[in-house]
Amino acid sequence: MKFEIEIWFGDLDAYGHVNNAVFARFLETARVKFFREKFGDIEPTFVLRHLEIDFISPMFLGETAVVEMGVGEIGNTSWEFVYTIREKKTGREVLRARTIQVWLDLKENRKVPIPDSVKKVLEAEKVSP
Structure with missing residues (x-):
């Protein structure tokens, strides 16, 4: 999956570049977009581990x-998302990231196997290392 995010003034820190916490929000946006x-x-029903x-x-800015x-890797109860962010005009690599998510039973507050229907989609979106 690939999408664009324009950098706004509110994304910047005191040094004039994108704050590190903002990049975590960009990755969260990617996860939400993926599932939608x-x-x-x-x-x-998963949490970030x-x-x-x-x-x-x-x-x-701009x-x-x-x-x-x-x-990335897919386990029984968890899986990995891998990310790259580049600057659009130059193609400059900005960051590489990975997250691990765990599927949960929210009532019991414990990890459970990823549903087969979800696992099938994850496997179809697997990228080479």
Whole structure:
């Protein structure tokens, strides 16, 4: 999956570049877009277990982030999303990231196997390492 996000003044920190926490929000947006595109109005019952970001170069006001996302490793109860963000005009790599999500039984507050219907979609979106 791939989409664009324009950088706005409110995304910047005191140094004039995109704040690191804003990039975490961009990744969250990618996860939400993924589930909406693949499942419509499904109520996903998963939580973020791990977030890892490697910052490569800064972004600035007026630039456009191109967020690319795919599925990495898939386990029984958890899976990995992998991300790359580049600047649109130059193609400059801005960051690489990965997250691990865990499927939950919300009533019992414990991890459970990923539903087969969800796992099938995740497997179809798997990217090469």
